[in-house]
Amino acid sequence: MDKVKVAVTVNGTDYERDVEPRLLLSDFLRESLGLTGTHVGCEYGVCGTCTILLDGQSTRSCLCFAAQADGCEIETVESLGAIDNMHALQEAFWEKHGLQCGFCTPAMLMVAVELLRENPDPTREEIREAVSSNLCRCTGYQTIIESIELAAQRMRQQEAAE
Amino acid sequence: MKPAPFQYERPKTIEGVLAVLNQYGEDSKILAGGQSLIAMMNTRALQPRVVIDINRVPALDTLAVEDDTLVIGALVRHSEVAGSPIVREANPLIAEAYPHLAHRPIRNRGTLVGNLAHADPASEMPAVMVVGEAVMTLRNHDNLRTVHAEDFFLGPFETAARPDELLTEIRIPVAPQEQGWGFREFSPRKGDFALASVATVMSVVDGKIASVRLACAGIGPCACRLADAEGILAGATPGEEAFAAAAAAAVATIDPQEDFHADAAYRRDLVGTLMRRALADAHGRCAA
């Protein structure tokens, strides 16, 4: 099959690759670009662990072909922070035990990023709604909600101080 | 799993899409939001030889009211429809049903028209379109035809659209101001497909039900209109008694499927309860 050219910006870096049309965006990120922070579970849209931001919108990367992302801007969990310089959401997940095995975490963080950009002061109900798209088999969700609540509060304080 | 190899086409115009459809017909599939198609390709339930990506066809993203008709093009995403003040104003039933449909990431990419073309028997939107009297615009390379929602949904994943046709847009008459609306569903988890859902619109004149439309989804091969129940309600005094009689009539006519999610008796019960609640909601929203 003919290959298709894909030019994307991922976390601020430009990439260009020739890909098979059937290559999923999730596999493109993980295998072609080596960005393995984005996880893959079910590959049919249900578990949510592959969720990334495509032009700012949360998207299942397993339900999108890499070829479709041509010209788009992608944000993955790698955009958030590093071990010695964590994002407020990552700090809060760490402190509040928002993760156990960590399999669902990259996508939980990305849906939280989308939520807090639009709504810096969400209610618990709004946080529940946002994370309801993603499955977590470890935490029971309560600590995830608390983590996002805490991060939102800190991000608002930081914003006010600036 | 991974999809089987396919030829990828990305036309920029409607004519371009129709030309490719004309060439490959049954061997091809339209790719809209991909939220059903790619899932089925990943499991290899579908292995189209040609995938026609319509995401770069700007002519398909209309969302507007034209001549008292709400027009929604093939590329308008669920999120856009759900959040649109135009839609809420023109057809509040659609806005009422949307919070039940899937989750944010699915709604960000999936389209309303793709959802209707897919015709999942458990989907909310076919029932909403039947009640809202939507009209589907279908085009192939040399023809344009329209099909009413009631005649469009033929069975599970089966519609009146032919393999060489593109569903370019749907057109829904703007709902009269005085009309009330109701949508109720039950699903075990928020955002999942419904075990049953009921959609209705109603208007009341001089204390009597002047017009009513009712449809349910999730209980049979496709969304179906509940004509017997509508007959009982027409001309009746709106209230618990009439709603219960109509619900009983509906429950007697439906033939719900059984699966591991729910048996038939449970689904019947659900339809009755959801219907009484949806009718009460609609009645409460009728302008006096």
Ligand SMILES: Cc1cc2nc3c(=O)[nH]c(=O)nc-3n(C[C@H](O)[C@H](O)[C@H](O)COP(=O)(O)OP(=O)(O)OC[C@H]3O[C@@H](n4cnc5c(N)ncnc54)[C@H](O)[C@@H]3O)c2cc1C
């Ligand atoms: C986890 C999950 C949960 C979901 N929950 C729900 C839910 O609760 N309720 C619900 O209703 N849906 C649900 N969905 C499905 C979702 O609504 C899909 O977006 C929708 O069914 C398909 O729309 P799409 O634009 O993604 O179409 P695609 O997946 O791109 O296409 C679907 C089918 O329609 C055909 N098609 C698409 N557009 C056209 C067109 N313009 N003309 C002709 N044929 C066309 C395609 O060829 C394909 O066969 C869920 C999906 C997932 C993954």
Ligand code: FES
């Ligand atoms: S891997 Fe994409 S939703 Fe499960």
Ligand code: FES
């Ligand atoms: S932390 Fe293990 S799945 Fe969520």
